[in-house]
Amino acid sequence: MRSVSVFGATGSVGESTFDLLMREGGAAQYRTVALTGGRNVARLAEMARALRAEVAVTAFDDCLPALRAALAGSGVAVAAGEAAITEAADRPADWVMSAIVGAAGLVPGFRALRHGGKLALANKESLVTAGELLIAEAARNEATILPVDSEHSAIFQALVGEDLAAVERIILTASGGALRDWPQERLAGATVTEALAHPNWSMGARITIDSASMFNKALEVIETREFFGVSPDQIEVIIHPESIIHSMVGFRDGAVMAHLGAPDMRHPIGYALNWPKRQALPVARLDLAALGALTFRAPDLQRFPALRLAREVMATRGLSGAAFNAAKEVALDHFIAGGLGFMQMAEVVEAVLTQLAGEIALSKPAASLEDVLAADHLARIRAAEAVKGIKG
Ligand code: NAD
Ligand code: MG
DSSP states (O other), rough: OOOEEEETTTHHHHHHHHHHHHTTGGGGGGEEEEEEEEOOHHHHHHHHHHHHHHHEEEOOOGGHHHHHTTTSSSOEEEEEOOOHHHHHSSOOOSSEEEOSSSSSGGGHHHHGGGOOEEEEOOOOHHHHHHHHHHHHHHTTTEEEEEEEHHHHHHHHTTTTTTTTTEEEEEEEEEOOOOOTTSSHHHTOOOOOOHHHHOOOOOHHHHHHHHHHHTHHHHHHHHHHHHHHHOOGGGOOOOOOOTEEEEOOOOOOSEEEEEEEESSSHHHHHHHHHHSSSSSOOOOOOHHHHHHHHOOOOOOOOOHHHHHHHHHHHHHHTTTTTHHHHHHHHHHHHHHHHHHSOHHHHHHHHHHHHHHTTTOOOOTTSSHHHHHHHHHHHHHHHHHHHHHHHHHO
C-alpha cells in the first residue's frame, strides 16, 4: 500500500489533493502518514478521520486543544507548532504533497526529500528561495520532485521523452489575474476585494492576489529557471486570458509543444500522484469549438514591475530569491491588512533587494538552509522598514 502525507491539507491545493485521494479509495488505497493544516482544525480533523491518518498537525500551538478534542477516540495522534510539522516531514512516506503557502513550506518539503520517494511540489516558494539546495538534496537521496504548479506540470509533461538540450525556450502562460485589463492609473487604488476576483482559477487568497500583481508569475519564472535549469533568456511570459494553455515548450527545430486543459488543479496534482502513469481524472474535458478562440498578448512591464524584478533575481541568483520572496510576503501582508497600496508592494520588494545588495553577499550561493532562512529573516525586517517608510 502506498503511503502519503499532505502538508497544507486544508488549503486550496490540499483540498484538491484530498478529493483525489478519497476518489481513488481513500484509506483502503493509501496509508496516510501525516496531514497538516493551520487554524481550520475542524476540517483537518475531518480529513484525518476520513483517511485514518497516523498524525494530524496544526501549525499553531493555540489550536492544539481544539484539534485534540476533534480527534478524541479516533486513534489519530495530534501535534502542533512548526517543529511538529518538521517532525511530521521526518516520517517516511512514498508520496508527499508540499502545499503549505509561503516560505513556511520550505523546511518540511526539504526534510521529506531525505526519504527518497516523491515530492509533489505545489509550494513554489521552495524553489524560489532554495532551488539549488532542493535539487541537490533530491539528487543526493534519489528522490523525485514532481512539479504541481500548473505551468510547471505542463512544461514537465511537454518534456517527456525530449532532450533538454533541444529546448530553445519555455513560454509561461499567465491569465493576467483579476486586474489585467485595468489601466495603469487605476492600479494604484486597487483593493483586496478587486484583486481577489480571479477570472479563471479558484485558489488560496494569497496566490490569487499574487496573480493580480503578477508576483505569482514572477515567482514562477524563477521557479522555471531553478527547476528546469534553463537560462533566464530562454523563459518568456505571455498573457493568455482563457487559461486553457497551461504553458509551452519551444524546441530548436521550431516546434512548440503546448499543454491544454481545463483550469483545474486536480489535473497537475493527479498527474503528480500517478506519475509516471496517466490515470483517469475527474476534470472537465475541453470543448474547443465552444471556446472558439484562444488569445494572447505581451505582458506590460510598466503595469507589472514584478516581472522585471524577477529578471533581476535570476541575474543575481544566490540568496536574492529568498529575499525577493520574503519581501513580497511582508508586502502582501500589509496590502491585505490595509495601508499599503497595490503598486507599492513592488516598491517594497525593490527597496529590499537594493538595500540587501549593499548589506550582504546577495549573489553568493546558499551553503545550507540556514543561509536561506537568515536571508529570509533579514529581508522581512528590511521589508517592514520599507513599508513604514512608504506609509510615512
Ligand atoms: P492556501 O492558503 O489555500 O492553503 C495553505 C495551507 O497552508 C493551509 O493548509 C494552511 O493551513 C497552511 N498554512 C498556512 N500558513 C502556514 C504556516 N505558517 N505553517 C504551516 N502551514 C501553514 O494556499 P494554496 O492556494 O493551496 O497554495 C498552497 C501552495 O501551492 C502555495 O505555495 C501556492 O503558491 C501553490 N500553488 C497553489 C495553486 C492553487 O491553485 N491554489 C496553484 C499553484 C501553486
Ligand atoms: Mg501556476
